Amino acid sequence: MKKEVKTTVGWIAVVGGLASAAALLTSVLNLGGRIFPSDSLEVGVVSVESLGRPTVRITLRNTTADPMVLTRAELTFDQAQVTERDTHASTELTAIPYTWIITSLEAEKKLSSIPLSRRLEGKEPIVVDFVMGFERPHTTFDARATLHVTYNDGRKAESTPFALRIVNDAGQFPQFDFPTTDSDLINALRGSETGYAVRQIIDELARRQVQSASPDVQRHLASADPATLTAVANYFRAVRDPSACTGLAKLVTSDDAQVRRAAMGALVAQGDPAVPEVERLADSASPAVRQAALTMLGELPGERSVNRLRQALDDRTTSTSAMGEPIVTTAVAIRALARLRAVSESGRIVQKLSDRETGVAEAAIDAVVEMQIREALPALRQMASGGNATLRDQATEAVAALTR
Amino acid sequence: MSRPDDPVLWARELQRIESLRGSYAKRGNPDADVTLGIAVANVDQLRGIALRHLKRYPEAIAALSESSTRLQKTWTLAGCAQPSPPARCAELDDLRALTASLEANVRRDQNDPDGMGRALGSSVAFSRRTSTYRERLNAAVAGLFGLQAFKPGGALLLAEMKAAIDERDNPRLLSIVAAADAAYGRMFTAVSWNLQTRKMRENDPRDFVDNTGIGIGRRQKYGMTDPDEDHATFVTVMVEEELFIDQQQGAPSPERIKRGGYASADDYLKNIRITDYVRAEMAAGNFEPVVKYLNQAWMFGTLSSSQGLVCLDPPPKIRFDEVARRLRIAPAGTVSPVTVEVFSALDEASRFVAGHCHARPRR
Numbered sequence: 001m002k003k004e005v006k007t008t009v010g011w012i013a014v015v016g017g018l019a020s021a022a023a024l025l026t027s028v029l030n031l032g033g034r035i036f037p038s039d040s041l042e043v044g045v046v047s048v049e050s051l052g053r054p055t056v057r058i059t060l061r062n063t064t065a066d067p068m069v070l071t072r073a074e075l076t077f078d079q080a081q082v083t084e085r086d087t088h089a090s091t092e093l094t095a096i097p098y099t100w101i102i103t104s105l106e107a108e109k110k111l112s113s114i115p116l117s118r119r120l121e122g123k124e125p126i127v128v129d130f131v132m133g134f135e136r137p138h139t140t141f142d143a144r145a146t147l148h149v150t151y152n153d154g155r156k157a158e159s160t161p162f163a164l165r166i167v168n169d170a171g172q173f174p175q176f177d178f179p180t181t182d183s184d185l186i187n188a189l190r191g192s193e194t195g196y197a198v199r200q201i202i203d204e205l206a207r208r209q210v211q212s213a214s215p216d217v218q219r220h221l222a223s224a225d226p227a228t229l230t231a232v233a234n235y236f237r238a239v240r241d242p243s244a245c246t247g248l249a250k251l252v253t254s255d256d257a258q259v260r261r262a263a264m265g266a267l268v269a270q271g272d273p274a275v276p277e278v279e280r281l282a283d284s285a286s287p288a289v290r291q292a293a294l295t296m297l298g299e300l301p302g303e304r305s306v307n308r309l310r311q312a313l314d315d316r317t318t319s320t321s322a323m324g325e326p327i328v329t330t331a332v333a334i335r336a337l338a339r340l341r342a343v344s345e346s347g348r349i350v351q352k353l354s355d356r357e358t359g360v361a362e363a364a365i366d367a368v369v370e371m372q373i374r375e376a377l378p379a380l381r382q383m384a385s386g387g388n389a390t391l392r393d394q395a396t397e398a399v400a401a402l403t404r
Numbered sequence: 405m406s407r408p409d410d411p412v413l414w415a416r417e418l419q420r421i422e423s424l425r426g427s428y429a430k431r432g433n434p435d436a437d438v439t440l441g442i443a444v445a446n447v448d449q450l451r452g453i454a455l456r457h458l459k460r461y462p463e464a465i466a467a468l469s470e471s472s473t474r475l476q477k478t479w480t481l482a483g484c485a486q487p488s489p490p491a492r493c494a495e496l497d498d499l500r501a502l503t504a505s506l507e508a509n510v511r512r513d514q515n516d517p518d519g520m521g522r523a524l525g526s527s528v529a530f531s532r533r534t535s536t537y538r539e540r541l542n543a544a545v546a547g548l549f550g551l552q553a554f555k556p557g558g559a560l561l562l563a564e565m566k567a568a569i570d571e572r573d574n575p576r577l578l579s580i581v582a583a584a585d586a587a588y589g590r591m592f593t594a595v596s597w598n599l600q601t602r603k604m605r606e607n608d609p610r611d612f613v614d615n616t617g618i619g620i621g622r623r624q625k626y627g628m629t630d631p632d633e634d635h636a637t638f639v640t641v642m643v644e645e646e647l648f649i650d651q652q653q654g655a656p657s658p659e660r661i662k663r664g665g666y667a668s669a670d671d672y673l674k675n676i677r678i679t680d681y682v683r684a685e686m687a688a689g690n691f692e693p694v695v696k697y698l699n700q701a702w703m704f705g706t707l708s709s710s711q712g713l714v715c716l717d718p719p720p721k722i723r724f725d726e727v728a729r730r731l732r733i734a735p736a737g738t739v740s741p742v743t744v745e746v747f748s749a750l751d752e753a754s755r756f757v758a759g760h761c762h763a764r765p766r767r
Contacts, residue, residue, distance in 0.1 A: 089632075089633065089636075090626075090629075091615065092615065092626075092663075093614070093615065093624060093625070093626045093629065095624065104603075137629045137630060138629070138630065170629075171626070171629060173624060173628075173629060175624070199607070203623055207623070227606075227607050230606075230607070230608070254737075255737070257737060257738050257739050257740040257741075257743075258606045258608060258740070260735075260737050260738050261689055261690070261738045264689075264735070264738070287736075288735075288736035288737055291735055291736060292735045292736070292737070292738070295735045319736040320736060321731065321732045321733070321734065321736065322691075322731045322732070322734050322736075322738075322739040322741075322744045323728060323731050323732050323744065323748075325732055327732075327733070327736060331733070332735070335733065359732075359733075363733070
């Protein structure tokens with residue numbers, strides 16, 4: 001949608017709707033390899049309010065007859081100050097829209113930027129509104145800002161300094177002003193570099209289950225930010241795409257607990273197409289990764305999973321649990337087989353009740369209860385009167401559960 | 405010192421200190437002279453400080469250990485073990501506490517939170533009879549929490565409580581319990597937030613609740629706006645469950661249901677069943693909600709600055725051993741170490757309280 005707007009500097013300009021500003025700027029243009037000899041771009045900035053939020057209205061005019069390409073907008077801050085708001089409590093939570101978020105780190109570095117991809121025809125003036133947001137809740141961000149626009153092959157034009165103030169009151173949180181259409185939302189992802197915005201857009205793509213965003217979301221598998229990687233993995237819990245399995249499998253080896261957990265959930269959500277990747281992980285040299293893979297196989301029903309888990313029943317390697325105790329791979333395989341209700345393995349699971357490792361015997365007790373294997377009762381009764389206090393209590397409960 | 409990081413200056417300072425130490429050795433026998441004993445211990449403290457700044461950590465520990473041993477001997481020589489010790493013993497207690505806290509600094513530089521915890525524990529213990537006790541206790545706990553060493557921080561508090569109970573020191577016990585109440589409150593915050601920056605550690609809405617009810621499935625919840633709101637909202641849901649589910653005291657108001665964004669009373673009630681919720685999250689491998697839950701369920705009334713330690717009756721609906729068992733079988737690397745650390749600290753504290761039910765100093 002295009003409309004004419006009378007700006008404060010008196011130009012008649014053609015702009016996209018406010019909510020689609022980012023999408024407009026990030027639309028991919030076919031530049032056709034042309035050379036742009038001009039270097040004359042006029043930049044005007046006016047601070048206005050839109051949707052009740054501080055908005056930077058950029059007025060740009062190509063003063064030459066030749067077209068030019070805008071590639072980046074940067075705000076540099078002078079006298080940037082972040083102050084905590086006095087009131088922290090609110091009765092409700094309100095999403096405050098933004099199209100350009102300034103992060104805490106950017107405030108510290110006094111520089112915030114976004115990529116642009118916009119062609120300006122000769123003599124063409126445009127106006128673009130950026131609704132500004134600041135990442136940190138209940139703070140006020142105050143700065144004297146200067147806008148720098150990079151165009152053509154690195155030439156720069158800048159505005160005169162202007163005052164910028166962004167207030168996040170109690171209960172308000174900045175939320176990307178999501179475009180209505182999925183394609184605009186995907187374009188917004190392509191045009192976002194800030195982790196905060198990227199995560200929110202990926203979350204929204206997941207909520208909408210936008211399958212076509214998968215290649216763009218997968219590009220963020222290379223991110224170093226655990227929160228972004230988690231958002232990517234969570235997207236693939238909602239969207240199935242076999243091409244993502246290899247990238248997701250790599251995340252299972254992440255050092256970050258949340259990423260690892262989310263990646264496991266995402267691979268399981270992919271279903272059968274994930275099995276080959278999970279099997280590869282099950283062959284990892286690391287017992288921790290192997291065990292994660294076996295846990296996932298327990299959520300991926302099928303003969304292949306059961307076969308691989310059966311092999312793992314004899315794997316006596318150990319990883320370290322969150323509590324610092326050893327986890328024997330055999331125990332992980334038993335629990336996974338129980339989740340698959342692998343009745344073909346009942347006999348072997350019952351045998352594991354007498355395993356010398358308490359963790360393995362515990363897993364076997366849980367499994368026979370979960371699978372309702374009544375043939376285990378004699379062994380359980382024996383354990384219920386045995387010398388291992390942990391197993392005794394658990395076996396007693398198991399006998400009760402199986403005879404109820 | 406104008407340039408505290410300058411190794412050349414510290415090397416020169418170390419030379420001066422060693423020369424001073426040599427001169428003290430000629431003055432007499434520190435084993436028989438309290439003043440000389442203190443002077444030698446002071447010099448060894450300074451030596452430890454200089455060596456620490458030169459990053460010669462094992463030597464720094466050795467120097468501080470010598471200072472500590474010297475102070476112990478001088479303390480005995482001065483008659484500080486007596487029930488009514490001389491006035492000078494307060495100075496000696498302070499010096500011993502200081503030496504131990506200097507050792508803690510070295511341990512911190514060595515990235516050894518357990519060693520730091522032990523040294524800070526000694527520092528606090530030495531200061532029990534001094535005016536700096538509370539200050540040292542709070543600083544020690546804050547220092548350990550700053551390294552996310554919640555278990556050693558909690559252990560230090562428990563050791564101090566035990567000592568106060570054993571020594572029948574009621575006012576000290578109550579002041580430790582007050583410090584512990586604040587410390588375990590900070591542990592709640594640490595589950596989802598960085599204590600220093602107050603930034604969220606994991607941006608996972610499932611770990612938080614909304615301003616009315618849990619807000620199951622919502623991407624943004626009110627508890628995510630701020631550590632204080634995280635705590636306030638969590639406690640509110642626990643109270644709501646207690647009132648409307650456990651005690652069935654009336655029904656929630658339609659206005660509250662509407663304000664919370666719930667479609668019906670049933671939807672709202674589902675969103676205040678916090679015990680079921682945290683258990684389900686735990687089963688799915690997400691332990692942050694259950695650790696927050698246990699923190700609050702256990703802390704409600706357990707640490708009383710007027711009564712000391714109070715046993716819960718009934719105990720929390722989710723048992724510590726149930727969570728510990730789940731943690732033991734969670735796939736490796738899928739639970740945040742901070743969450744485990746906070747859980748372990750809470751688990752130890754709950755065992756301690758159970759072992760000292762209604763503990764007040766015996767009279």
